[in-house]
Amino acid sequence: MIEHEYTFRVMYPDTDRMGTVHHSNYAKYYETARWELFRSLGISYQSVEEAGYMLPVIRMNFRFIKTTRYDEQLRVKTTLKAIKGVRLWFTYKLYNEQNELINEAETELAFVEADTWKPCLAPTFVVDAINDKIKTLWVN
Structure with missing residues (x-):
């Protein structure tokens, strides 16, 4: 449906005693990537909250493939798969500097x-922004 890429560098506090990124940080990485996708549509989380809505995660699923370490630059490919009724579904693919897939979620x-x-239901301004992006993708 709609895709967005977000690049960041692993911070030292994200690593554990083994020198690898602690598994708990992946949720944070994907949350940031998800909101960067929304931001690319012209929607900030602040605007969602100010309109009287919240968007809690109700399910997460991770697949850990390879480890990664401090200071490595990572790239998240986030896809908004679907929006139906009150729910939205996202997928994520996390790549290291060698373009190897290290995590899926x-x-x-x-x-x-x-x-x-x-x-x-999703607020109209969110649905409209998503539909506008989809229309743009179909034209190009």
């Missing part, structure tokens, strides 16, 4: 009303 998120945490 999937997340499922749901829109909720910020004040009640009740599931709700």
Whole structure:
């Protein structure tokens, strides 16, 4: 559907005693990559919150393939696979400097009303931004 690439460098605090990136950091990396995809559509998380919505993760699945270390530059390819009703599905592929796939992941998120945490449809401005991007992809 919609893809975005985000590049970053592994920070020293992200590593563990074994000298590799601790598994807990992958969730943080993918959250940042996901919001960079949204930002590329003109949507900030702040704008979602200010409109009265939250977007909690309701499912995560990771596949660890290779390790990575401090100061390595990584690239995340994030794909917004689908948006249906209250839910969105994303996939992620994380590559190292040698362009080797080191991790794959999937997340499922749901829109909720910020004040009640009740599931709700995606706000119109989010759906419109996604549809505009899809139209642009079909034209090109």
